[in-house]
Amino acid sequence: MPGPTHDDQHDGGPFIPGRPGPKPPPVEEPTEPREPLPPKKDQSGPEVYTATGEHLDADPTVRAQKGSRLTNAQGTRLYDTDHSLKAGERGPVLLQDHHLREKITHFDHERIPERVVHARGAAAHGVFRGYGTASSLSKAAFLGKDVETPVFVRFSTVLGNRGSADTVRDTRGFATKFYTSEGVFDLVGNNIPVFFIQDAIKFPDVIHAGKPHPDREIPQAQSAHDTFWDFVSLHTEATHHTLWNMSDRGIPRSYRTMEGFGIHTFRLVDAEGGTTLVKFHWKPKLGVHSMMWEEAQITSGVDPDFHRRDLADAIEAGAFPEWELGIQTFPDTPEQTFEGIDLLDPTKIVPEEWAPVQPIGLMALTANPSNYFAETEQVAFHVGHLVPGIDITDDPLLAGRLFSYIDTQITRLGGPNFAQLPINRTHAPVNDMLRDGMHQTGVHSGVAPYQPNSLDGGCPFFAGAGEGAYVEAPVTVPQASKVRAAPASFADHTSHPRRFYLSLSAVEREHVIAAYTFELSKCYEDAIKQRNLRVLADIDPGLCAGVAAGLGLPAPEPSAPLADVEPSPALSQLGHTWPTDGRVIGIIADENSDLAALSSLRSTVHDSGMVPLVIAPHGGELTGNGGPVLAQRTFANARSVEFDAVLIAGAPGMGDDAYGARDVKAAQSAGGGNVDPRVLLLVSEVYRHAKALGAWGGGADVLAAAGCPQGGAGIVVSDDPQAVLAQVTELLGAHRVWDRFPPGETVAS
Ligand code: HDD
Secondary structure, three states, X not given: OOOOOHHHHHOOOOOOOOOOOOOOOOOOOOOOOOOOXXXXXXXXXXXXXXXXXXXXXXXXXXXXXXXOOOEOOOOOEOOOXXXXXXXXXXXXXXXXXXXXXXXXXXXXXXXXXXXXXXOOEEEEEEEEEEOOOOOOOOOOHHHOOOOEEEEEXXXXXXXXXXXXXXXXXXXXXXEEEEEEOOEEEEEEEEOOOOOOOOOXXXXXXXXXXXXXXXXXXXOOOOOOOHHHHHHHHHOHHHHHHHHHHHOHXXXXXXXXXXXXXXXXXXXXXXXXXXXXXXXXXXEEOOOOOEOOHHHHHHHHHHOXXXXXXXHHHHHHOOOOOEXXXXXXXXXXXXXXXXXXXXXXXXXXXXXXXXOOOEEEEEEEEXXXXXXHHXXXXXXXXOOOOOOOOEXXXXXXXXXXXXXXXXXXXXXXXXXXXXXXXXXXXXXXXXXXXXXXXOOOOOOOOOOOOOOOOOOOOOOOOOOOOOOOOOOOOOOOOOOOOOOOOOOHHHHOOXXXXXXXXXXXXXXXXXXXXXXXXXXXXXXOOHHHHHHHHHHHHOOOHHHHHHXXXXXXXXXXXXXXXXXXXXXXXXXXXXXXOOOOOOOEEEEEOOOOOOHHHHHHHHHHHHHOOOEEEEEEOOOOEEOOOOOOEEOOEEOOOOOHHHOOEEEEEOOOOOOOOHHHHHOHHHHHHOOOOOOOHHHHHHXXXXXXXXXXXXXXXXXXXXXXXXXXXXXXXXXXXXXXXXXXHHHHHHHHOOOOOHHXXXXXXXXXX
16 A cells, blocks of 8 residues: 555645644655666565464554554544644643653653674565475475475674674674474574584673673774683684684675574484484575675775665665575484584584585575564574474584573563564464463463363364474483583684684685784783784694784794694685676766766676666766766765776766865875876775776776776776676676785795
8 A cells, every 4th residue: 555645644634733834745756766776676575474374464453554644553543743732832741642642652662672692683585495405304394395485584793783883893693584384494593604612601701702891882893802802712612713703704795695504513304203414504696705804994984784785785676695505414323423523513614525515495585674673673583493304403502592592582572472573473373372471462262271171172282293393303312420511522622723724715814814913903911912822823823923923922832733634625715706696886987988888888787787886076967978877976975895896987087076176186196197086095995905997998097096007917908898897797706806916925824
C-alpha cells in the first residue's frame, strides 16, 4: 500500500485548529533510479509467518503500519502531534496531555542494550540452495539437492560499539540464520577460522581485555592498547587468532569479499545415524580481498559506514553477493583428531590441502532489510539453534556458547519470548509448551501445556521416529574424574600460527609486521611490548626481528626450537584471479574530456558488472564535447578508498569551488601544474595503495604530476579508452597490482 501523502491529510478534511496554514505544495520526488544504479531488483524480504504459522499479513495485530492516517498506539486518529496541550498559546503545558506523555515515554524507551560483543553490524536477506552433496552425510532437509531456504545474514565487528567505524582492524562476525522447513539453523561464525581462547570460561576475560580501558573508555573499536596486548601475550593460545587479526584478514575490503568459518568442529548425522565430523566454510564468489591499512584508516574517517553501504548498494544494484558453503570432513573417531590435529581445539585449523573444502550449497544475498531495528538489531542468533542432521561436539568453547547466546537475548531483547519477533520466527510450524513471560504475543489455546496430558487430546504429540531434532549422536563419554583442566594437545600454541605466517606471500608478511608494529607502538608499557616480542620469536624470527626493529627494541631469541611445519598455500590471498563484479571504477573527467568516449566507456564498465563513477570538478552534468555526462562524485567528495581502480579521461584542470581555487598555488608549487590538488592526492593514493590506474588524452600528465612513474606496474596509458579499460579490468582480477611492491623486500623467516 502506498504511504500517506500530503493530499491524504488535507483532502476533504475540516479546518483543524493548530494545524498551520495553506496546503503545502506537492514535493517533487525523483522518479528515475539514481545514477549509477540500475533499476532495483525485487527487494521484498522473505515471507514472514507468525508464531502459529500464519502469514504475517494475515494477522492485522502484528502489522505496525496500517491505514494512511496518523494514529496513537491504540489506533485512534490524531489531528495534531506537533503541539503540547497548553492553557492558552503562551500558557503552561497541562499534565493531562496524555498524548504528549505517550509520545515522549515511548521515545524514552526506544533504545535497547547493544550486543555486549558484535554490536556494530549490517545484515541482508537471501536464499540458500543445497547442492545435495551433503545429503549422504546429513539428513538435514535444507542440504538436499535444489532445496531453497530463506536466510538472514548479519556481519559485524567484535569490539566496537554500535556507532563505531566499519573498517577498523578486528575480527568480523558472519552469522547466518537458515529458516529451514525443520526449524531454524544458526551458523554463528567469524571471518577468521580460529578463536582467541579454548574454553568459554575465558570469554569474559578476553573481551574485557579487548574492550576500551574501563577508566577513560578509550580506545574505541581498537585492539591497539595495553590490555589487549597484555592478555594475548599472557595467554599464548591467542597467538594464532591475533596473527590472523594482524594480517590483511583483519581489514576486509568488503563483507562481500570475506570468507566465513564455523570454527568449531560440528557433527553431521545421516539418516541411518552415521556420523561425520565437519568444519563449515563460506567461500565468497568474489574472492577474499582486503584493504591496505592506510585505506582502512582513511575510510574510518571519510566513510565510517563503508562496509554497510557497500553491502546495501551492491544488493540494491542487483549485484547479489554469493558464497558457497563447504565442509571439511573427518572420520568421527573416538580421538576426534585428524593428522594429529585436535579437532576440539578451536585455535587450530586443518589445512585445506589435507582436507579439501567440499561445496554443499550456494547462498545469495538478495534483499536489504526494510527496517534496521526490527531486523538487524533484533535478530537473535544462537549456536544451539540446530536442525536434525547437525549436532555439536565437545569443544569446550562451543559448550559455553550454547549457554551464552540464549541468555544474552533475555537482557538485550527484554525477556524470553524473543523467538516471536518477526525476524527470529521459524518458518516451521511451532507447537511448543513454553508459556507467558514478557512480551508474549502468542495467544495460546488449550489448558494442558504439559506432556503427556489427557485434557488437550494429548496434543502436541512427539515427533515420529527419526524426525526429531536433538537426537544425540551416540557418543561415548569417557569415565573420568571431574577436573578444571585442558588436554595436553591444547598446549601447542606455536605450530599453527607459524604455519599461517609461513603460508603468506612476502607482501602479506610485511603487512603483518607493520600491523604488529603499529599496534604495539600504541602500548604504553615496554614490558608488554617485550613480552609480545618473546611470543613472536617462537613463531618466526623474521617476524619478530621486523617488529622489534619498528619498536626500537632488541629481538629476543626463540625459547624453543621452531615448529617444523609445511605452509598451506590456500591461506594466502594472493596468486588467484577473481571475478570483477561490483568493482568500483572512478573516472576523473572535466568539460574538456572526450565526453562521447566517456559515455560509451561508462556503458562498457556497467555492462561488465562493475560500477562506473564519474569524478568531476562539480556536481550535475558535464556538458562539453560530446556531453552531457552526469557526475556521481566531485573533486570535493571523492576519496581514493572508494575506488578499486581509477581512470583519467584527459587532463582535468582546477575545480570550480573555493577550496580548489584557494589551493592553486599549493598545487603549482608542488609541481602539479594546473591539476587540482585533490586529483593529485586521489591519484597518488590510488598508486600508493597498489590499485590499477589508466589514462588517455592527456591523462598521462596527471599521472606524472601525481608522482606515478611512467610505465610503472599497473599503469596503463593509451589513446584508446576502451583498450585502457580492458587492461585495467584484467589487473582488477588480481585485486591489486601486487608487483608495485618491490621484490627483495621479502621478510626472511
Ligand atoms: Fe559469540 C555474538 C561469533 C565465541 C558470546 N558471537 C556473536 C556474534 C557472532 C559471534 C558472529 C554476533 C551475532 C549477531 O550478529 O547477532 N562468538 C562467535 C564465534 C565464537 C564466539 C565465531 C567462537 C568460535 N561468543 C563466543 C563465546 C561466548 C560468546 C565463547 C560466551 C561464552 N557472542 C556471545 C554473546 C553474543 C555473541 C554474548 C553477543 C550478542 C549475542 O550473542 O547475541 O552471547
